[in-house]
Amino acid sequence: MSGSTFGNLFRVHTFGESHGPGLGAVVDGCPAGLRLDKSDIQKYLDRRKPGQSEITTQRKESDEVEILSGVFEGKTTGTPIGLLIRNTAQRSGDYSEIASYYRPGHADFTFDEKYGFRDYRGGGRSSGRETAGRVAAGAIAARMLQELGISVMAYTRSIGEIEIDPKAFDRDLILQTSTAMPDARADERARAYLKECMVEKDSAGGVIECRVTGLMPGIGEPVFDKLDARLAQAVMSIGAVKAVEIGDGISVTRMRGSENNDGFESYEDEGARHIRKLTNHSGGVLGGISDGSELILRAHIKPTPSIFSPQRTVNKDGENIGIEIKGRHDPVIVPRAVVVVECMTAITLADLLLANLSSRMENLRKIYTE
């Protein structure tokens, strides 16, 4: 089948392995007339790049994007936007050993079972590097949302046991701290914890939170393409994510209905009456459709599976062996995955915003007969 396509109208196809010639994406269905510059995409890719701090791998990847098509005179043309990122930093020699066994926590075993063999260099298609294509595509989605006044922001909410303090929230810190935490004190503690993990040849997990402001009500398609359902797929499809929550998430299971329901109120603004929710336990979605409140989701990410301490596994001759993984690996996936969560959220919203254009006959009349 064809698992590398996401979206129905704003449609993203990705391709590429960690150590092949390159990877990228084709974005089909982006409306014509969106101002788009290479730098709009590059700045998102730069947030994903490794080698930027003591807690990410020192592997150097330039990750420079080339726009192959679909943009003319600084604007999207409505045709597919081809995006290419060349692989430059591959040192295939590093990976010759892992061809011979199944790394615990990785997809080596399942790729072999599915396809009969695998491109073992750096994890091939199952490498975290695959997300570069998503980020390039997501940057375009984010540009489109920006034009409509919608803003998507993700950040690290916790690493291991260390959680940010909502009261200390400082948006500017997201792009400044190496943990992507919007809280300087939590960042400091998390970095200390990660160094401890590294010393112990171990790794850590964490939680990414994503918030969307400016989203109009009405977005999301019942029954199966609900906003929250599509976001769940989008976010869970990121390697290492093991749980997705919307709004109050798992805590709702212990609430009473009287606590969890969000009442409504009407209010006057600039002479017109509007309706809003009194609280936002729902996280911005009711019945799978955006309700005009802030959209809130969380992705729960497992510890990096590539650890340097001894592990038990099986080699290609079927023998039980002990291994110690070598190479350059981040002790935590979370900080570099923040922009991936942001991008998958943006792609999902872009797609459902286009889908919603056909929800009412009056929209057709407005576009076609006025």
Next chain:
Amino acid sequence: MSGSTFGNLFRVHTFGESHGPGLGAVVDGCPAGLRLDKSDIQKYLDRRKPGQSEITTQRKESDEVEILSGVFEGKTTGTPIGLLIRNTAQRSGDYSEIASYYRPGHADFTFDEKYGFRDYRGGGRSSGRETAGRVAAGAIAARMLQELGISVMAYTRSIGEIEIDPKAFDRDLILQTSTAMPDARADERARAYLKECMVEKDSAGGVIECRVTGLMPGIGEPVFDKLDARLAQAVMSIGAVKAVEIGDGISVTRMRGSENNDGFESYEDEGARHIRKLTNHSGGVLGGISDGSELILRAHIKPTPSIFSPQRTVNKDGENIGIEIKGRHDPVIVPRAVVVVECMTAITLADLLLANLSSRMENLRKIYTE
């Protein structure tokens, strides 16, 4: 757009409102030659029916399914299977009032925002009754899985604070307890808690767990149609679900890599060597592909939004009002949603099992040239 289709190969389309003439599903893509009887479907629908205990609404719905097409001489023919369930118990009079305001926690407001108006009778398309179509379709998926030795089982893991004791797990109880809990003591405590909620005109949430045994490795399509990603969409698309976990789920974020990684071992069985994982923190999925272990997921469900205590909302004239909802409503959604989670899981697996047929050239050779 078209949000009422799920699946690419085993494709389910649902239709129908709570109080229209009927609801149902069309299952397109079920392979020919599967033995299928009306009773195979009816027994799943019967598990979803209300009015079966003191903790579900006393509304009587017969929910009898009719197979309209696609089955001939007791076998599927490979053509679309039309499934119809007539609505018989509608008492539209009950719902005249809710046409005039937005119920907190329901989709009344968002449907109006999206479509300009709504079928307000019993929640229309956003009613929990919509899941009858999913269950009818899911029963067929489950039949198909059964033929391949795959078994899907869901149950209530917790209601409010009351959780089952894994040591007391008794599979037979799932269909016998009114909470769908596989633990008699927990069931008793949960029923007591729910009666308390009812007395207080309030409602409760809970957790459904689903386990799949017999699933071969190799199922799931990277990158976006990963097994866990598609399951996340499938399960999150069920009304009232606010979080989805795979395997160890949210708890992985506090684990170290050395704790969370599942090692591999090889062993001999009937003269052949096989590979299995030493533990199953992953919940049966690695890199989005089934790994041969038990598949485990959890759905977190919010408290029933229809509660009888006073709530604040807005009426259709834009006035802020207080309301007290009347009618027949379950104090908890969880027990009746168990079969829905099971069915959405089965549909997802059926679809990805068909998709995986084209993963290798040798499969084509086996089917077409041998």
Next chain:
Amino acid sequence: MSGSTFGNLFRVHTFGESHGPGLGAVVDGCPAGLRLDKSDIQKYLDRRKPGQSEITTQRKESDEVEILSGVFEGKTTGTPIGLLIRNTAQRSGDYSEIASYYRPGHADFTFDEKYGFRDYRGGGRSSGRETAGRVAAGAIAARMLQELGISVMAYTRSIGEIEIDPKAFDRDLILQTSTAMPDARADERARAYLKECMVEKDSAGGVIECRVTGLMPGIGEPVFDKLDARLAQAVMSIGAVKAVEIGDGISVTRMRGSENNDGFESYEDEGARHIRKLTNHSGGVLGGISDGSELILRAHIKPTPSIFSPQRTVNKDGENIGIEIKGRHDPVIVPRAVVVVECMTAITLADLLLANLSSRMENLRKIYTE
């Protein structure tokens, strides 16, 4: 796979066999707020009904449609519209014989090869009766187009050698002549020819032409979902169609570029300048996108395969046998297929009209920010 779905946004799923309980369609993605009445659909189905003249089978089928969902207070709600037509006139006894051999020109052999067995009653899913679902769905598409000032009209252009005279074209005759020819003299000659065929236990083919007026330029999606490409699929998917032409069709292959190219001119209308083509060899499509001229296509239909004269075939024991088909069969498919071509054209246009809503950023601004 899933071959019973057509369209991406205005999505039609059909189901049902000739002799099962019923057949129908689910239309998912019809915008909310379209006035729709059962009679809007019934009048299209009535055009497809048999038993209405001496040149169609005398089989009586009431073909009454029931709307199961998606319409509330006389308007579409934006949710799936379930449509059911009960089979009432089945006399399965008539078909017991055909279970034992492969009818030439029918799908008996290929269904057996594909699925391993078949519902042989009346051709099962491959019966012309399958088109009832398409017509019910197409009637809704036509209603939507009508609201936007777009009109779709199909008619019989020829039967055997007898062709209509364009100068004698009388639109009103399409619904009055039993051949669906818009030319009384051609109709008379065609009926005489068909009677001759019937006497000779033989059958005839013919050509259906379809014209669309009021279609705005810009509809159709390059590269694979071009307007003409999607129409070709839509029309070729009707059983018995063996060729599809757009505009001047096959005759362009003998033209020179200077003859076939349509020049452009600008003109003034109500104070504004507009552009139009000087001729319409293209049939209303340039580069797969509507060009504002009349859209013109033709479907070429083979003679009814069920003929009463002797034929050679193979029975289920693999023996070569001679057969003489019995039963009630139209001597020509063309007249009853006219409304099917019209409906498939309408569905294709409805789908691509919705798709085109997302072609420009300015449309998003108009819907979301004004």
Next chain:
Amino acid sequence: MSGSTFGNLFRVHTFGESHGPGLGAVVDGCPAGLRLDKSDIQKYLDRRKPGQSEITTQRKESDEVEILSGVFEGKTTGTPIGLLIRNTAQRSGDYSEIASYYRPGHADFTFDEKYGFRDYRGGGRSSGRETAGRVAAGAIAARMLQELGISVMAYTRSIGEIEIDPKAFDRDLILQTSTAMPDARADERARAYLKECMVEKDSAGGVIECRVTGLMPGIGEPVFDKLDARLAQAVMSIGAVKAVEIGDGISVTRMRGSENNDGFESYEDEGARHIRKLTNHSGGVLGGISDGSELILRAHIKPTPSIFSPQRTVNKDGENIGIEIKGRHDPVIVPRAVVVVECMTAITLADLLLANLSSRMENLRKIYTE
């Protein structure tokens, strides 16, 4: 929407404009384990290249393909295959003039109407050059078919009035004659005719025929994804195609049923009984499913719209003007489109071969439980 994707399982996405950095395709869903070399693709692209004879433009395009992903150690891996062809011969200066008016017979006008503006350089996305991506992808499909013993062959059947003589058919000539005609005499006459067209600053059309041998019965999905319906879309989506025929095509409309029906016979081969058709008017398809006979289709192609004689059109200021197109243009599209028809046919078959894997439960048992 998203018109640059074709296929559901063997899924081809194309991108790229005539004068941007490059164009290409992503093939998602090709089964793992197919031997594939760059030269397998290059040899198809070389057949499409211009500048190879006196009857094609002397423009030089190297059209060298790069495989970006999805192939490892000479075999497909099951992951998306990225294919890139750099544009090298662009001389944008040639096209500055056409930015200012609408060329008759081209998509300039309709792209402007759809998207608000267009990449006018060399026709942008609507250039015939777009087909390079299809050919690169189609070469992979053809490799897959070859492994299963299926062979696809297209050739020029006629140019203007000059038609090949079936008795003179010589398959080897297809790749040798500059017209791609499998008949030396017809080739000679056609070249003379084309020179005449060139002298008269005019252009010609023609017919491409495509034949598939070795195709097993059972391929094609009723109702809308019939083999012939999908082929019709595939072929009509090629720019300049105005009609598609299957088997006897338009001539069936004048046949009687007794002439057009193909009888069946059984015969013995290597001790087993088989069934075949006595004739092949159907062109290898019955009820939208392959019937085991040779598959035959024809594409009817209009004369090249870029002609050097004077034409009437409108400029961007809305003025009526006369133009004379300059530049390098083939006097006929047909010979270079032969490989495109072949490739679109191969892609369609590859996709439906994968789809058919899930037609029977016994296939699932064979793959999963044996």
